[in-house]
Amino acid sequence: MRIQYVLQEIGHGLRRNLTMVIAVIVSTAVALTMLGAGLLMWQQTKAMEGYWYGKVQVAVYMCNQNDVGNSANCTSAVTAAESDAIKAKLEITPYVAPGGVIYESQQEAYQHYEEEYGKTALGQNATPSFLESDYRVKLTDPSKYQIVEGAVGGMPGVSSVVDEQQLLSPLFTFIHIAEYTAVGVAGVMLVLAFLLIFNTVRLSAFSRRRETGIMRLVGASNFYIQMPFLLEGAVAGLFGGVLASGVLIGIKAFFIDGIVAPHLTSIQFIGWGPFVFIVPVLLGAGILMAVVASAFTLRKYLRV
Amino acid sequence: MISFENVSKTYPGQERPALSEMSLEVERGEFVFVIGSSGSGKSTFMRLILREERPTTGRVIVAGKDLSKLSNWKLPHHRRLIGTVFQDFRLLPNKTVHQNVSFALEVIGKPKSHINKVVPEVLDLVGLDGKEDRLPSELSGGEQQRVAVARAFVNRPMILIADEPTGNLDPETSVGIMKLLDRINRTGTTVVMVTHDQAIVNQMRKRVLELDQGNLVRDQARGVYGYVR
Numbered sequence: 001m002r003i004q005y006v007l008q009e010i011g012h013g014l015r016r017n018l019t020m021v022i023a024v025i026v027s028t029a030v031a032l033t034m035l036g037a038g039l040l041m042w043q044q045t046k047a048m049e050g051y052w053y054g055k056v057q058v059a060v061y062m063c064n065q066n067d068v069g070n071s072a073n074c075t076s077a078v079t080a081a082e083s084d085a086i087k088a089k090l091e092i093t094p095y096v097a098p099g100g101v102i103y104e105s106q107q108e109a110y111q112h113y114e115e116e117y118g119k120t121a122l123g124q125n126a127t128p129s130f131l132e133s134d135y136r137v138k139l140t141d142p143s144k145y146q147i148v149e150g151a152v153g154g155m156p157g158v159s160s161v162v163d164e165q166q167l168l169s170p171l172f173t174f175i176h177i178a179e180y181t182a183v184g185v186a187g188v189m190l191v192l193a194f195l196l197i198f199n200t201v202r203l204s205a206f207s208r209r210r211e212t213g214i215m216r217l218v219g220a221s222n223f224y225i226q227m228p229f230l231l232e233g234a235v236a237g238l239f240g241g242v243l244a245s246g247v248l249i250g251i252k253a254f255f256i257d258g259i260v261a262p263h264l265t266s267i268q269f270i271g272w273g274p275f276v277f278i279v280p281v282l283l284g285a286g287i288l289m290a291v292v293a294s295a296f297t298l299r300k301y302l303r304v
Numbered sequence: 305m306i307s308f309e310n311v312s313k314t315y316p317g318q319e320r321p322a323l324s325e326m327s328l329e330v331e332r333g334e335f336v337f338v339i340g341s342s343g344s345g346k347s348t349f350m351r352l353i354l355r356e357e358r359p360t361t362g363r364v365i366v367a368g369k370d371l372s373k374l375s376n377w378k379l380p381h382h383r384r385l386i387g388t389v390f391q392d393f394r395l396l397p398n399k400t401v402h403q404n405v406s407f408a409l410e411v412i413g414k415p416k417s418h419i420n421k422v423v424p425e426v427l428d429l430v431g432l433d434g435k436e437d438r439l440p441s442e443l444s445g446g447e448q449q450r451v452a453v454a455r456a457f458v459n460r461p462m463i464l465i466a467d468e469p470t471g472n473l474d475p476e477t478s479v480g481i482m483k484l485l486d487r488i489n490r491t492g493t494t495v496v497m498v499t500h501d502q503a504i505v506n507q508m509r510k511r512v513l514e515l516d517q518g519n520l521v522r523d524q525a526r527g528v529y530g531y532v533r
Contacts, residue, residue, distance in 0.1 A: 005410060210396060211407075217354075218459065219384035220411035222377070 009228035010235060013204050020200040021236055027196055028240025028290065029247070031189030032282045036248045038182035039281070043274040045175050048116075048168070048267065058137040058148050060086065061159045064106065064129065071159045078133065082157030090137055093151040100138030106131050120268050132159055190289065197236070197293035201229055205301045212302060226302060230294050237290025241283035248282075249275065305463060305494045306330040306353060311362035313348050321360070322348040324518045330496065332462075335489045337505050338498045339529060340515035346498045349515065350465055353496070355382060367462055384412060387456030387464045387493075391471035393448045395440040401427065401451050402436040408455045422458060430454045430484055446477035450484065457488055464488060466497040470504060478504060502529035 014021050062083060063074035083103075090101045104112070110128040117126070137148055145163040153161050205212065215225050252275070261269050308328050314321040323345045330336055338346050351357045352364050355371045364371045367385050374382055395404050402423060409419045427433055430450040440448050449469060456464055466485060470478035482504055489495045499505060505512060505528060512527030513520060 210394070214394060214396070214407065214455075215411045217383060217388050218408040218412060218455070219380040219382070221380045221413075224411055224413065 006228060006231065010231050013208070013228060013232040014235065016207060017200055017203055020196065020203060021232075024193060024196045024200055024233075024236045024290070025239045025243065027189055027193040028237055028286050029243035031186050031193050031289075032241055032244035032286055033247045034182045034186035034189060035285065036244055036278050036282050037251075038179050038186060039278050040248065040252075040270060040274060041175055041179040041182065043270045045172055045179070047270050048171075057139045057164060058145055059162045059164055060090065060135040060137060060148070060152055061132040061162065062086065062134055062157050063159045064132045066130070067132070067159045073154065073156050073158050075156065078157035082155070083133075086152055086155055086157060087135060089152050089155065090135060090148070093148055095139050095141050095144040095147055097138040097140050100140075102136045102138075104134050104136055106133045109133065117268050193240070193289065194293045197233055197290055198297045200236075201233060201294045201297040202301050204229060204232065205298065226295070226298050229298055229302070230291055233290035233294030234287045237286035237288070238283060239286075240290075241286030244282050244286070245275075245279045248278070305332040305334070305367060306496070307363075307365040308352075309363040309365070311352065311359045311364055313345075313352065313357060314360045321518050323352070323359075323515075325362075326518075326520050327362075328513065328520060328523060330494060332494055333489070333492050335486070335495045335508070335510040336497070337508070337510055337512045337527070338496060338515065339500070339505060339512060343517070344515040345518040346515055347467075348518075350467060350496070350498060353463070353465060354386060354388070355379060380412075384459060385462045387459070387461035389449070389452050389456045389464065389466040389469045391468040393440070393445075393452045393472075395448055395451055395455075397440055400437050400439055401432060401443070404440070404451055405455045405458050408458055412459070414459075426454045426458045429457075429487070431480075444477070445473050446480055449473060449477075449481055453481070453484055453488070457493070461493065463494045463496065466495065466499075468499055468501075469497065470499065470501050475503060482508065505529040 062078035063071060063076070065077045067074040068076060087101060087103070090096055106128045109131040110126065113126055113131060118124075139145070139148070145161075145166070149161045152158055212225055252270075252272075256269055261267075306329070308326050311323060311326045312321050313323045326345075326349075338349060340346050348357065352359060352371075353366055355364075355366075355374060358372055366382070369382065371382070396407065399407060405426060406419045406423050409422070424433070424436070427436060430453050432447065432450050432454065435443065435447065440451065443451070449472075453469070464485070469485070470481055473481065478501065485495055485497065486508070509526045509528075512522065512524050512529070514522035514524075514530075
């Protein structure tokens with residue numbers, strides 16, 4: 001395989017069908033941007049779920065020294081006796097799953113808090129004593145939050161009872177809808193990109209039929225004949241992937257970090273970590289999709 | 305070199321076979337004319353040798369290989385044994401004479417040093433030395449056909465198939481091309497030439513295969529174009 005010949009052929013091919021190639025690159029880029037956005041949103045919900053989400057439904061927070069005077073049941077920080085009484089009460093409350101009452105100390109709460117909010121302003125100011133110890137309660141029926149509230153809400157030492165599910169659910173529903181929409185749009189755009197590549201390669205094969213006809217006659221291998229077409233597709237797909245990555249990095253850097261994050265300090269947004277994984281996925285997906293589409297077209301339109 | 309054993313070819317959707325029950329043998333180094341009117345099966349005959357088509361029944365054996373057993377991925381190697389020349393030359397218009405000929409070697413992965421050595425040799429053989437850098441549009445029809453012959457022959461094929469190579473040329477130029485094909489034949493290359501050109505067939509006195517409606521109606525050594533017409 002002569003590299004210079006191949007590069008030359010790719011260059012010629014891409015220039016010959018410039019408008020079609022641009023269409024391929026743009027539609028691939030849009031498809032991959034959507035795909036990448038879906039993946040990032042998935043990462044975002046994972047980051048927001050925190051340690052307890054999905055494991056328990058209700059949190060019974062107990063008083064710490066800061067709560068004294070702020071909460072009706074808090075005359076002092078929770079005592080061991082109060083804590084034991086709350087636990088005993090929870091364990092006989094209907095709908096609480098067997099073994100579903102888990103104690104979380106202030107120190108543990110701090111660790112989980114830091115995992116979730118560590119990089120935000122909230123997280124940086126937190127100390128263990130700032131947080132409340134609590135019981136995480138798992139329910140056999142997640143909708144029966146009221147029962148737990150009624151059972152222990154008024155007990156001494158209980159600062160508040162929170163339905164964690166309810167707190168995050170609407171937001172997650174929103175993000176999941178956005179995520180599925182993005183992936184759905186990505187699917188439609190991928191079909192579009194596939195059809196465009198199909199057409200582009202067909203045009204390319206047609207405009208080069210003289211060359212390929214001669215190559216066939218003199219006994220060039222199928223690989224050699226098809227290679228320039230496949231590489232053309234791969235280059236276009238790669239461009240699409242690069243564009244998509246650029247767009248997503250731009251959104252993260254200027255929109256999320258620059259505009260949204262300073263106003264929403266309570267939410268920890270995804271960092272650059274996921275990009276290390278998503279950018280190669282997008283580049284690879286762009287190339288793979290283009291090569292598969294090209295190969296499929298060549299089987300049909302480039303008789304060897 | 306080429307052997308047909310009871311070869312029939314019927315194209316899908318057609319009742320009459322394009323070739324029926326054809327058996328013949330072409331020896332190494334022979335020069336064979338294939339004649340016949342349009343639709344007589346000449347093209348099918350050639351396409352079977354190149355394995356562009358497979359016979360419906362019977363066997364085609366080229367250079368000792370049964371083509372119906374040849375796998376698709378070995379097909380390129382089979383085609384390297386055969387050089388092909390067409391009536392319409394089929395040169396690449398944006399490449400020079402030298403590039404057109406070297407193209408045939410580049411695409412089968414021959415090293416540059418080899419290409420630079422053999423291309424001038426073959427251009428010299430076909431009488432085009434000094435015209436390496438011309439484009440096909442700057443050449444006469446006869447010269448263009450010489451480029452095509454050079455391209456077909458540059459890889460020293462065992463068989464040269466010429467499909468009406470003089471069909472677009474005037475008689476005088478045709479003679480030049482025939483001399484060239486004769487010279488190539490004398491190097492030991494088997495030449496199969498499809499033609500309508502009576503004068504040439506009569507002049508050359510080579511073996512003649514005449515096809516009519518898919519049947520081999522004449523196989524004559526040192527034949528002429530048509531004595532029963």
